[in-house]
Amino acid sequence: MGGPVGRSSTRGERTRSRVRRDDRPDDRPGWAEAPGRRSGARNGPPVEGDGGRGSARRAPRSxxxxxxxxxxxxxxxxxxxxxxxxxxxxxxxxxxxxxxxxxxxxxxxxxxxxxxxxxxxxxxxxxxxxxxxxxxxxxxxxxxxxxxxxxxxxxxxxxxxxxxxxxxxxxxxxxxxxxxxxxxxxxxxxxxxxxxxxxxxxxxxxxxxxxxxxxxxxxxxxxxxxxxxxxxxxxxxxxxxxxxxxxxxxxxxxxxxxxxxxxxxxxxxxxxxxxxxxxxxxxxxxxxxxxxxxxxxxxxxxxxxxxxxxxxxxxxxxxxxxxxxxxxxxxxxxxxxxxxxxxxxxxxxxxxxxxxxxxxxxxxxxxxxxxxxxxxxxxxxxxxxxxxxxxxxxxxxDVPLDGKPSKRKAVEPKDPSAPVGEIAVTVRNATGTGTRGPASGRAGHVADQLKEAGFGKTGVDPDNVTGAARTGILYPSTDLEGDAQAVAKALGIPLSQVKKSTDVSGISLAVGADWREDGAYPVSPGKQKTPESAGALNGEEEGACMKVNPAYTW
The missing domain is CATH 3.40.630.190 (LCP protein)
Structure with a gap:
């Protein structure tokens, strides 16, 4: 445990494919395994919190x-x-x-x-x-x-x-x-x-x-x-x-x-x-x-x-x-x-x-x-x-994965929203991905939802179909922040997906690959829950025990 250990150097190294192939069951032992694949991790620091020893009477710490x-x-x-x-x-x-x-x-x-x-x-x-x-x-x-x-x-x-x-x-x-x-x-x-x-x-x-x-x-x-x-x-x-x-x-x-x-x-x-x-x-x-x-x-x-x-x-x-x-x-x-x-x-x-x-x-x-x-x-x-x-x-x-409430409060925009009938919005179809083309008619469908909600100045950009993984709303200046958030609230889009950007001249809504299907936006704010497939484990769960594969027991 004595002196310094070596560093991992990454600058200037040329990438070389080392992805495991089917004929190489576990190409390199690493963090992953010794003679298997690697799975290393450099990481960092620790936390202090509710622990600590000592009685009610203790000498001041240096x-x-x-x-x-x-x-x-x-x-x-x-x-x-x-x-x-x-x-x-x-x-x-x-x-x-x-x-x-x-x-x-x-x-x-x-x-x-x-x-x-x-x-x-x-x-x-x-x-x-x-x-x-x-x-x-x-x-x-x-x-x-x-x-x-x-x-x-x-x-x-x-x-x-x-x-x-x-x-x-x-x-x-x-x-x-x-x-x-x-x-x-x-x-x-x-x-x-x-x-x-x-x-x-x-x-x-x-x-x-x-x-x-x-x-x-x-x-x-x-x-x-x-x-x-x-x-x-x-x-x-x-x-x-x-x-x-x-x-x-x-x-x-x-x-x-x-x-x-x-x-x-x-x-x-x-x-x-x-x-x-x-x-x-x-x-x-x-x-x-x-x-x-x-x-x-x-x-x-x-x-x-x-x-x-x-x-x-x-x-x-x-x-x-x-x-x-x-x-x-x-x-x-x-x-x-x-x-x-x-x-x-x-x-x-x-x-x-x-x-x-x-x-x-x-x-x-x-x-x-x-x-x-x-x-x-x-x-x-x-x-x-x-x-x-x-x-x-x-x-x-910033929703806790443990399902317990945090002390979060909604952030009010610096500039209040204008009446929805006066808010101009441009909607574009960004539902395309690397393997799938844009879903037909998505921009028009979402524009119709906005019009039904009172956003009469909503239009569709038929030319810009650059794909986006997530639906997002961009606005160019602080005075339009409240308007952009009003659009998000009307459609059930989380406010974290409303961003200020110099790439737009007005409020622009990109319907992303997460909203390829008709209907309401997939997840309503305030109703988010950690998926069971995430295998969540709480920090105080002392009864956790790893299941051993029968082929590796003795």
């Missing part, structure tokens, strides 16, 4: 001790199944932190909407790189044939901290998710064109760096990403050692090692075991042995580990030794890559201050709802129609 405690808890939250950034308490560690551009895509991410108190949500993408770019990472990752190859983003988790800081939602995206990649321009100027076919999401990291993974998330979900944190294998091990044991549970004896050599090597007896160090890394990488031997089971195991770690840290019994925290900080900062908005100890500490406000019982882990592909993409996964967009919409709208 400022440094408070930093240690707060940092330890945020570090837990940001680890999310892959390792973490120790809390960077001393300025000299700033130089250890590797910085990259937040996004390499050519689309500007939409701004957050503030709530009535002026607060905005915070979204952090945690990325697990499986790079074999250092001796430590090569030893832990194995797969000599992959040494020096472009890294894969084998673990991707989005942390959503609500605007009022009352709750935290997490979405994991399986690394086998097939999607379209956006155009990305690497820091050295190399251009990676947008993909014309579906590509496995973990390849985004090799398209210029973590900023392309951020751009890919935004392209798919429409969720603004404020920061990213990326970490490698060695960072996970050093973090897990510094934290100490984290209880995990299996419903049968497990040995993740098949006759063909596939598996992480994890070997545990039935029941609860406290794991740390390399054993914790094995748990987080295990694919063969959990449930159906896919990324979906591994994501559940990562969520169980994460929640358990947060509970342990909030008991106040972990990471109270300054020497351990110093070792952790040295190792983690050497392995950590962040965006340029999180490049100092002060910024990371401020982030810790925000995360420590969330109680454990308001943490919800989830996985992007998905379905398996067929044919040449058999075994890969795709976002599940309806359910995946529902989950993304809830995060965009």
């Amino acid at each position: 400022g440094k001790r408070r930093v240690l405690r707060w940092s330890a808890t945020l570090l837990a939250l940001l680890i999310l199944g892959t390792g973490g950034a120790g809390y960077l308490y001393y300025e000299y560690l700033n130089g250890n932190i590797r910085k990259e551009d937040l996004t390499l895509g050519d689309k500007r991410m939409a701004d957050h909407k503030a709530n009535a108190a002026g607060q905005t949500p915070l979204n952090i993408l945690l990325i697990g790189s499986d790079a074999r770019d250092s001796e430590a990472n090569q030893k832990l990752g194995g797969a000599k044939e992959t040494f020096g190859a472009p890294p894969l983003a084998d673990v991707q988790m989005l942390l959503h901290l609500s605007a009022d800081r009352s709750n935290l939602s997490v979405i994991s995206m399986p690394r086998d998710t097939m999607l379209k990649m956006p155009k990305c321009t690497a820091p050295d100027g190399e251009i990676f064109p947008a993909s014309r076919r579906d590509v496995q999401t973990n390849e985004s990291l090799g398209r210029g760096g973590p900023g392309c993974t951020v751009a890919t998330w935004y392209e798919l979900t429409g969720i603004r990403v404020d920061h990213f944190m990326m970490i490698d294998f060695a960072g996970v091990v050093s973090m897990a050692d510094a934290i100490g044991g984290v209880p995990v549970c299996v419903d049968a004896n497990i040995h993740s090692r098949g006759a063909d050599g596939k598996g992480s090597g994890l070997k545990l007896e039935k029941g609860t075991t406290s794991v740390k160090g390399e054993q914790a890394l094995q748990w987080l990488r295990t694919r063969y042995g959990f449930e159906d031997n896919t990324d979906l089971g591994r994501a559940k195991a990562q969520h169980q580990y994460m929640n358990s770690m947060v509970r342990e840290l909030r008991k106040g019994t972990k990471l109270t030794d300054p020497a351990k925290l110093m070792n952790l900080a040295e190792a983690a900062t050497a392995a950590l890559t962040v965006d340029k908005g999180l490049d100092t100890v002060k910024k990371l500490y401020d982030l810790a201050e925000e995360f420590k406000k969330v109680p454990t019982k308001r943490i919800t882990m989830s996985t992007m709802p998905n379905v398996y592909g067929t044919g040449v993409n058999n075994g890969r996964v795709y976002p599940k129609a309806g359910d995946a967009e529902q989950l993304f919409r809830m995060v965009r709208d």
